[in-house]
Amino acid sequence: MKLTFDNISKQYGDLHVIENFSREFEEGQLVALVGPSGCGKSTLLHIAAGLEKASGGNILANSEPVRGPHPERTLMFQENALYPWLTLAQNVALALEFQKIDKKKAREQAFQWLEKVNLKGFEDYYPHQVSGGMRQRAALARAFISHPKVLLLDEPFGALDALTRMTLQDSLRDLIREARPTVLLVTHDVDEALFLADRILVFSNRPATVLKEFNLTHCEKTHDLSEFAAMRRQILGLLGIHAEQDDVAKLLEGAEV
Secondary structure, three states: OOEEEEEEEEEEOOEEEEEEEEEEEOOOOEEEEEOOOOOOHHHHHHHHHOOOOOOEEEEEEOOEEOOOOOOOEEEEOOOOOOOOOOOHHHHHHHHHHOOOOOHHHHHHHHHHHHHHOOOOOOOOOOHHHOOHHHHHHHHHHHHHHOOOOEEEEEOOOOOOOHHHHHHHHHHHHHHHHHHOOEEEEEOOOHHHHHHHOOEEEEEOOOOEOEEEEEEOOOOOOOOOOHHHHHHHHHHHHHOOOOOOOOOHHHHHOOOOO
16 A cells, blocks of 8 residues: 655644655555654554554655555554453454454454464463563454554564564564565664665754655665664764764664654
8 A cells, every 4th residue: 555645733732743745655665654752654654544643744655545454554562462361362362352353253363363373272372471582473463453554563572672673573574574564664773674674764953854864675685684774873973972882772762742
């Protein structure tokens, strides 16, 4: 699904968060949004999901105005938001049950998607019985099970340790290659953006405008990002970070507007 932001602005009273944002995102692309905390990246996801209205401008999904939430557009947060009284399979199947799909078929599909994210054998475990990384795998399965055409990811791996985060990045990339949704990813981790994204948009402080866009569409990447060192330094420089850091996310973490 093609997603078009046309001159989007957003303000809360006197607080101007986003200023005249215009971009087109093509079907199957993963676009990472990187910028300081509170600059409006998450707000753009909420507008795309139909959870918030822009103060100005229009957002279109395949040329149709976005006027509210829709199953074709799925938003996934940093917190896995699994229901603790439901098993992993029940949590994943719930996304289909909301669409009035038969419970038996929904459960069968839930098992299939849990296997895709390497949770075979854990279908009947409850969230408190598995690790944070496994809960986030289940959340990924729930996000993909309804076959969304637009996937909106708000720091989905931000709360995980580095090794678990890398493993889940691999899983996410495999799922995206298979399902081909249009993906917008908000992240404070520059290395994550470099590894996953076809395009990276670097935002200014609010009111958010795009400082620069990086195109990595034809780059074949592994977790060894040494060949992208110059690009990484340039992105960090745009963010006002001029020293090499092992964990950029720590410098940028904070609540999103």
